[in-house]
Amino acid sequence: MALKIKLLLIGFVLLQTQTCKKEDFAAVPTCLLEKIKKLKSENIANPPASVWQYEYNGQVVYYIPAKCCDIPSLLYDSNCNLICSPDGGFTGKGDGKCKDFFDKRTKEKLIWKDDRE
Template sequence: MKNKFIQTAIICVVLFLSNCRSSDIEMDLPYCIKTKIVSILANEVNNLATQIWKWKVDDKTYYYITSNCCDQYNYLYNSNCEIVCAPDGGISGNGDGNCPSFTTEIQKTLVWEDPRD
């Protein structure tokens, strides 16, 4: 119970501070994506800096999060942080094959990158 309280307190403090610096975490990100950023920052630095990209396609917004190393899926999430698919990554590099067929061009914007070395 004590660990859960401490973890929640850390998340609240980081989210509060991150809202003060819009360059660190974009202000209009869904709460669940901000929580994923806090979780990434609470862990050790990955081999490859984690990136979060906003994808706008077919009048929907998705969030693409890179994995921490090679041969792992890079997941695409909806605005509720539900996994939609893995567009790429994995052993083949071609993802999980479960992504929807998008009908318009994907507009990709980098919204966050782990600043740690």
């Protein structure tokens, strides 16, 4: 009997997790889905490519971390307008247009991470 309850509980948790992911992904702006599609078509990065959602300066923003070395990260608004590059680049400090991003960002949410190996 206890095994059946455990299996039901595990099934319920898995169902809830999958449902949340689908709902969260459905709320992502179409222009960001296009950026994710482009990232999926590129070579596998190390660390893996990812897209994060935050609140910053009163708006929902999307952060794409730098892939490597001297490449800057990208921070977009919900219409996919580039706000700034918070880090990365030759200095590692981005373009200097949003120096407070890492201090002021809130409500972190992973939108997508490349799971290819």
